[in-house]
Structures are given as C-alpha cells and as structure tokens.
Amino acid sequence: MNANASPTAASRWAIVISGGVLMGLSLGIRHTQGLFMQPVTSSHGWPLETFGLALAVQNLVWGLAQPVTGLVADRYGSGRVLCLGILAYGLGLYLMAQAGGPAGFIASHGVLIGIALSGTAFGTxxxxLSRIFEPRRRGWALAVAGAIGGLGQFCLVPFVQHLLAGAGWQNAATVLGLLVLASLPLALPLRARVLEKQAGLPGRPPGASVRDALRRRGFWLLNLGFFACGFQLAFIAAYLPAYLLQHGLGLEQAGTALALIALANIFGTYACSRSAGLWRIKHLLAGLYAVRVAAMLLFLSMPVTAASAYAFALVMGFLWLGTAPMTNELVLRMFGLRYVATLFGIVFLGHQVGGFFGVWLGAWVYDRTHSYEWLWIGAIAIGCVAAAAHWLIDDTPLAASDGPGLRLVRP
Known part of the structure; x- marks a missing residue:
C-alpha cells in the first residue's frame, strides 16, 4: 500500500475486525476473572484476599505499563506492541495455571497479564485505529471495533463457564492462553505507524507533549474521572458474582449477569463512540457517570433477585467501556494525534489505580466485614465526583488533531 494512501474498503474492515477481536479476547478473558475466584481459592485453600491482591496488582501493573507501551506504539508502531502483548498474555495464563503458591500466582496473573493487557487492550x-483512519472515519472505526470487542467478551463468558465446569480452572486457563496465542496474526493489519510529525509541531519530543498535558487542569480532571471508572468496573467485574451468590442467587445466574454486561457493552460502546461526534464529549462522560450512580443506587435499594441483577447488568453493561473511546477521542482533540497513545496511557494509569483499589479493597473489606456495602457506597461516591470533574474540564484544543504533514507507512 502506498504510504499516503487511505485504506481500501476491504482493508478497513480487516483492520477494525482484527482490532475488535483482539480487544474481545484480551478484555473478555479479564472480564471472566470473577468466575475463576471461587475455584482458584477453593483448590488452593487461599483467602479471598489473595485472589483479590493478584487482580489488584494486575490492574496496577496494567496502568503503570500503559504509558510505556503507548510511547513505544507512538514511536515504533502498534504491531510490535500487540505481538509482544499477545505472547505475554499466553505465557501469563499458562503460568497462572501452574502456580503452586500465592507468589507465583500474583507474578503470573498479576504482573505478567497486567503487562500483557497494556499491549493488547483498548489503549493500544x-x-x-486513531492513527490509521482519517478523522471522518475514525469514529466509525472505534465504534465498530469496540462493538466487536464487546461481542467477544459476551461470547467468552459462557465459553469460560463451560470450560470451568468440564475441565477445571487450570485447564481452562491453559486453553484460554492457547486461544490468545492463536490471535497473533491479527496484529498485522494494525501495524501502521506515524512517520511524520503533525503540521505545526515539527520534531516535537514526547516529553514536551507530556509536560504540556500535565500543566492543564483538564488533564488532571480527566485522570480523576477515569480513576472512578476503573474503581467501579474492577469492583463490579470481580465481585458482582460473589455479591449475587451471597444474596442467594446461583452460579449460573451470576454468570448470566456477567454475560449480560458484555452483551449490553456491544451496543453501549458503539453508541458512545458514535455519540462523540455529535455532542460535546465531556458532557457525555459526565452524564454517563451520573447514570451509573443512579443505577447503583436503584440496584441497592431493591431486593436482590435474578430480575434486578439482570436489569442492573444491562444498564451497567451499556455504560461499561464506552468511556474508553470517548476518553481517547477527548485526549486526541485536546492534545493532538502525535502522542495520543502515550497521553491516553497516562490517563489510563489513573483508571488502573482506581481498579487496583476497587479490587483490593473489595477483598480486604469483605474479609473483615463479610459485606460489600461499603464498597458500593464508595463506588457511588466517586461516581458523583467523576461526573462533576468531567463537567469542569476545559477541552479547548492545545494543537490541531491532524494536519497535512501526517502520513502513515507500513513498516
């Protein structure tokens, strides 16, 4: 393909499908970790806090690694980062199945898979996609890839349930690792990289772009809002099954709730991505967090039944990962395209710090109180803070998002 040529119709679909499938596998396997909790802790005789700590470390490592993988992708192309992330994911799942003690489990499930997620999930x-597609097609590309990723997450829930029931959790983890490794060819269509700098910013180093971002209050408010998102999603994904089991529902119903979150996420991610081109993104994000708060308050005020759990899962699922493409687009509009993966990675670190506390505190509080009530209260409180923070963001562009000096090459 010519360096300055735009992708053809066929290649556009190949690119977004590849990206969507990779996200579906990466995030789908992570989405099912709540189903592994009881089998893993029961087979090893570990307290819940051990599994929770591994998940918390995974969230934190993912966040710490994301700015680094983002910078590598910005400078050398996303294909290399995706390939290394896929290899690390497969190895991490295999070592997780072989771990005999907490240290090995945390090193594999926490550290290695955390690094892998930074190279295979939506940050990369x-x-x-933001680099490959011109502005008029970018919203479509993010929306379709996000929807395909959501479909992958939805399909993985019953698949993992079947594996756990029929083969045990160690074999299930090994099978998932092989499935991830089989996706390695999907990194090839996403290997485009930026060759030239943005017009008006010749030779601009990444450090200068990062310093400009850190000087803006809006960048810190965006980090604060994404912290809340990470706390809410990590807590709900990890502990909603246990919360439902505690209130008398069965494992099948808990799994169905996770599947409904993934199903609704298909439509929610697409709708959020497309809405970013119609309304002001900071207002959309503020509204999203406000609706999440309302959904949690309503869920906690009602008796826990299968119907209420499924309704809550559908609402939260629709609002699940729609924050990611909108936040990515807001970063791009505020700071430009050249180092979008690096700057989104820094914002995403805030998301994962929130995820660390959502998972670790969930286990820590439950082991001491045998209740998740205080975690729900915390998720609601920081949701209110996130809604206010996004409304106050100054989203004035620092530099043009695109320019005539930008072109793509295939390395």
Missing part, C-alpha cells in the same frame, strides 16, 4: 488498539 484505539491508538492504532
């Missing part, structure tokens, strides 16, 4: 995929 959305950055690649």
């Amino acid at each position: 995929v959305y950055g690649a």
